[in-house]
Amino acid sequence: MIYSFADFKIEYEGLYEQMRKLCLDYEAEGTPDYTLKLTEADIETEKQLADAVYSDGYIETIAFYRKLADWLPQNNAFVLHSALFDIDGTGIAFAAHSGTGKTTHMRLWKKLLGERLTVVNGDKPIVRFFEGESTAYGYGTPWCGKERMGTNTKTQVKHICFIERAEENSCVPMEPSEAVDLIFNQVYMPKDPMGTLATMQLINRLINSCRLWKIRCNMDITAAETAYNKIFCIK
Secondary structure (H helix, E strand, C coil): CEEEECCEEEECCCCCHHHHHHCHHHEECCCCCEECCCCHHHHHHHHHHCCCCCCHHHHHHHHHHHHHHHHHHHHCEEEECCEEEEECCEEEEEECCCCCCHHHHHHHHHHHHHHHEEEEECCCCEEECCCCCCCCEEECCCCCCCCCCECCCEEEEEEEEEEEECCCCEEEEECHHHHHHHHHCCECCCCCHHHHHHHHHHHHHHHCCCEEEEEEECCCHHHHHHHHHHHCCCC
């Protein structure tokens, strides 16, 4: 079976039905860029990393994405833990520690903007750079969080927003130097040295190619209004 993830053609023969169902919208044709194979060791490693006992079918889906994520950095791409969405052709990623409320804040933006906002990936989009282009693209994948918020599409990543909870809403610009530690915590890092180095270079490229923001927000619709107006320069 051929799948298309981030415009890469990935060949993979699944072990369980759950994998096929998960990736149904990403089936493709063409010559593969990479043939991914999972070993028994890959499956066993994923079982040991799991926080509970899961079915073998579910474990396969996680092991697959981990192995794909290990391959991506050598091909100018990586997995960013964030909620990514598109507004009129502009891609915005919300990054935060788990439980902070990035998905909730994205839903507030959706409530504010309606059909203008398309959720690309609610949890783990792939970010990819292309030769000759300064701006990265963010892609939907089937791995889009427990809420299953995602679309098989892509957007140019123009803004990254780091979300913090607060009683009063604010949105202020950040310098790349301020964002380094914050974004490192949200990026899947391969274990091999070459993959790690490539990922670090891509992170640096990303934070220097888009606008960076720190959003402090509550859970009211005014939080979305405050951030949206600031980012899009609406007075």
